[in-house]
Amino acid sequence: MTAAAHVARLGGRGIAFVNELGRLAAFAAQVAAALATPPPRVRRCLDEIHDVGVLSLSVIGVSGLAVGMVLGLQGYNTLVRFGAEESLGTVVGLSLIRELGPVLSALLVTGRAASAAAAEIASMVVTEQLDGLRMMSIDPVHYVIAPKVLAFVISMPLLSSLFTVLGLAGGYLVGVLFLGVDGGGYVSSVQGSIDVYEDVVPSLVKSLIFGLLVAMIAAFRGFHAEPHSAGVAAATTSTVVVASVTTLIVDYFLTALMGV
Amino acid sequence: MEGAGEVAEALGVEITGLRFRRGPRVIFDGLSCRFPAGRISVVLGGSGSGKSTLLRLIATLERPEAGEIRVGGELALSLGSAEALRRYRRGVGMMFQGGALLNSVSVFDNVALPLREHTELGEAEIRAQVHRIFEAVDLEGVDELLPGQLSGGMTKRAALARALVLRPRLLLCDEPFSGLDPATLRRVEALLLGVNERFGATLILTSHHVESTLRIASHVVVLAEGRAVEGAPGEVRASAQPEVREFFADVAEAAP
Numbered sequence: 001m002t003a004a005a006h007v008a009r010l011g012g013r014g015i016a017f018v019n020e021l022g023r024l025a026a027f028a029a030q031v032a033a034a035l036a037t038p039p040p041r042v043r044r045c046l047d048e049i050h051d052v053g054v055l056s057l058s059v060i061g062v063s064g065l066a067v068g069m070v071l072g073l074q075g076y077n078t079l080v081r082f083g084a085e086e087s088l089g090t091v092v093g094l095s096l097i098r099e100l101g102p103v104l105s106a107l108l109v110t111g112r113a114a115s116a117a118a119a120e121i122a123s124m125v126v127t128e129q130l131d132g133l134r135m136m137s138i139d140p141v142h143y144v145i146a147p148k149v150l151a152f153v154i155s156m157p158l159l160s161s162l163f164t165v166l167g168l169a170g171g172y173l174v175g176v177l178f179l180g181v182d183g184g185g186y187v188s189s190v191q192g193s194i195d196v197y198e199d200v201v202p203s204l205v206k207s208l209i210f211g212l213l214v215a216m217i218a219a220f221r222g223f224h225a226e227p228h229s230a231g232v233a234a235a236t237t238s239t240v241v242v243a244s245v246t247t248l249i250v251d252y253f254l255t256a257l258m259g260v
Numbered sequence: 261m262e263g264a265g266e267v268a269e270a271l272g273v274e275i276t277g278l279r280f281r282r283g284p285r286v287i288f289d290g291l292s293c294r295f296p297a298g299r300i301s302v303v304l305g306g307s308g309s310g311k312s313t314l315l316r317l318i319a320t321l322e323r324p325e326a327g328e329i330r331v332g333g334e335l336a337l338s339l340g341s342a343e344a345l346r347r348y349r350r351g352v353g354m355m356f357q358g359g360a361l362l363n364s365v366s367v368f369d370n371v372a373l374p375l376r377e378h379t380e381l382g383e384a385e386i387r388a389q390v391h392r393i394f395e396a397v398d399l400e401g402v403d404e405l406l407p408g409q410l411s412g413g414m415t416k417r418a419a420l421a422r423a424l425v426l427r428p429r430l431l432l433c434d435e436p437f438s439g440l441d442p443a444t445l446r447r448v449e450a451l452l453l454g455v456n457e458r459f460g461a462t463l464i465l466t467s468h469h470v471e472s473t474l475r476i477a478s479h480v481v482v483l484a485e486g487r488a489v490e491g492a493p494g495e496v497r498a499s500a501q502p503e504v505r506e507f508f509a510d511v512a513e514a515a516p
Contacts (some may be wrong), residue, residue: 047364124363131321132360135353136374136422137346 027220034139034146041147048151052113056159059112060105064163067104068170071095075171076179088181089189092171097194097203101164103251106210109152109159110243114218117148118239121222122232130223145223149215156211157204164203202258209254210247217243270462271332271351271430272297273318278327280313286486287313291327293481293488300456300463302473304496305483306507311466312357314483315432318464319354320345331430350378353428353461357435359419361407368403371422378426393421396458397451413444420451424459431455433465437472445469449476470511482507 075091121144124130130140168190175181194200218239225235273295280288287310295301303311316322318329320336329336336348361370368390375386394400397417402410410418416436423431436452437445453476456463467473473480474493481490484503489496496504 127358127363128356128360129362131316132354132356132362132422134321135319135349136377136426137349138373138377 023224024216024220027223028216030141031146031149031216031219034142035150037142041143044143044147045150045154048147049155051116052109052148052151053155053158056109056112056155057162059108060159060163061166063104063108064101064166065170065173067100067163068092068096068167068172069174070170071100071167072171072174072179076175076181085175085179085181086185087189088171088175089168089186089191090193092175093168093190093194094199096164096167096171097199099251099255101160101167102203102206102210103247105156105160105163105207106214106247107244108163109156109211110214110218110240110247113152113155114214114243115236115240117152117215118218118222118225119232119236121145121148121219122225122235125223125225126227126229126232140223145219149212149219152211152215152218153208154211156214157207160203160207198259205258206251206254209250213246213250214243217246269332269429270298270460272462273430273464274328274330275314275318276328276330278317278324278329280310280317280322280324280327282313288324288327289486291483291486291488293490295462295464295481296479297332297462298456298460299478300452300465300476301479301481302477303464303466303481303483304468304470304473304507305466306510307468309483310486311483312434315354315434315464315466318430319352319432320348350426351429353423353426353431355416355419355423355431355433355436357438359407359415361415361418361422363407365406366403367399367405367407367410367418370407370418371425374422374426389425390421393425396424396454397421398447412439413441413447416440416444416448417451420448420455424455427459428461431459431461431463433463435466435468437467437469445472452476468511470508 071092072088075088075095076085079085079087079091121130124140124144130144133140133143172183172186176183176186221235221239221242225231275294276292278288278291280286280291291310291314303314305311313322317324318331318336331348331352334348361367362373365373371390371393372386375381375389379386381389394402397420399414399417399421402414402418407415407418420433420436423433433452436448440448449472452463452465455461465473465477474497477493479490480493480496481488482496482499482504484501484507487503489499489501489504491499497508499505
């Protein structure tokens with residue numbers, strides 16, 4: 001292949017990427033318009049919150065506890081070298097609230113709920129359910145997509161908070177009960193180092209943004225899936241890959257922007 | 261069909277010079293045909309001849325490159341505004357090949373959905389209307405079932421119920437006989453005849469099933485190589501056009 005052909009191929013990919021971003025932006029505008037258009041789909045949104053939030057509770061809970069226990073162990077092993085094991089609560093708390101809670105929750109929700117949402121929407125394309133809605137003069141974005149997106153945006157900060165709280169409990173379990181760190185010291189170092197406005201609020205904002213991004217990617221990939229079974233598989237896989245990578249990249253910029 | 265209600269004037273469909281391609285593949289290149297108002301028309305043709313695409317074009321789910329589709333004398337293609345499209349689709353019911361029922365809600369809620377969305381009826385009246393439609397399509401005891409729990413024939417009838425619930429003036433049915441055993445097939449045939457008689461709607465069906473077509477259709481359109489041959493069933497069956505003869509010969513050969 002000649003150099004010119006390489007450049008042409010690269011250019012083609014660049015154009016396709018920009019085109020895809022434009023389609024995603026147009027789709028996001030459609031979703032925003034649908035969210036602002038009555039009637040509100042309260043019942044559908046509650047059903048989606050059940051699917052996204054309630055059904056993710058066990059995954060988030062177990063993972064949060066496990067991550068907290070690992071942080072407690074690793075933090076203790078490092079801090080004890082400097083005789084600073086009483087700061088274990090600070091290390092576990094700040095790591096979870098500032099970074100691990102929002103990011104890992106987003107990744108777990110991507111794997112469990114966003115992939116399922118993309119597959120569900122894509123299979124609705126394949127089985128003509130979305131066309132069926134169109135033929136009933138019902139906008140599929142209003143009926144199917146908007147409630148799903150809203151459910152992710154509402155659920156993600158709550159799941160992230162649960163992850164963080166159980167992570168703190170995991171750190172306490174390992175540090176205080178197994179390794180002999182003072183319980184009162186652990187709790188007071190968590191209390192003393194975490195500020196509501198500087199740590200907790202930005203962490204919730206991060207989760208909310210991740211929820212929106214993950215939901216939009218899943219909905220976009222599902223909604224624009226090719227109408228055959230391979231299209232469902234492709235939509236699901238690309239949702240997991242794109243949403244995970246996007247979460248990590250956006251996390252860097254949010255951290256730099258908000259200082260958390 | 262008793263109690264199912266009446267429908268306003270049926271809509272005829274006229275198609276002129278339709279051109280449509282999917283990717284590089286040309287499906288129609290100057291297709292012209294008509295579907296008379298108030299009658300049952302069946303579109304026949306081999307796999308890939310564009311039968312389903314033709315219904316989707318009439319339903320405005322696809323846009324052609326060129327040509328005209330007139331439904332009840334109005335140009336279906338010029339439905340620019342969302343409101344015009346909404347009004348048009350309220351007069352057109354579509355029964356999709358696989359049913360296209362929403363998998364996540366019950367059969368009752370599927371059929372009630374258009375009434376909840378587009379009418380001011382109370383829940384009691386909606387329930388009564390849905391049950392009247394269920395009776396009309398010979399479905400019972402399915403209210404709480406999910407679409408995935410229905411048999412193939414029941415899915416077709418539930419899809420027909422949903423397509424009929426707003427009393428359309430034009431009903432499009434994509435392969436209503438596919439995948440049905442002979443007894444269920446005759447039942448669906450009878451239902452479609454009943455819909456045409458009692459509701460007065462124009463029916464356009466696509467089918468591979470020549471026997472059923474000859475039993476219920478009053479107008480037949482055979483699609484072959486992007487063009488249409490049409491007329492009364494007997495006329496089309498006796499057509500000397502090579503593509504049509506080839507189609508019927510293939511069907512006869514494939515018959516058990």
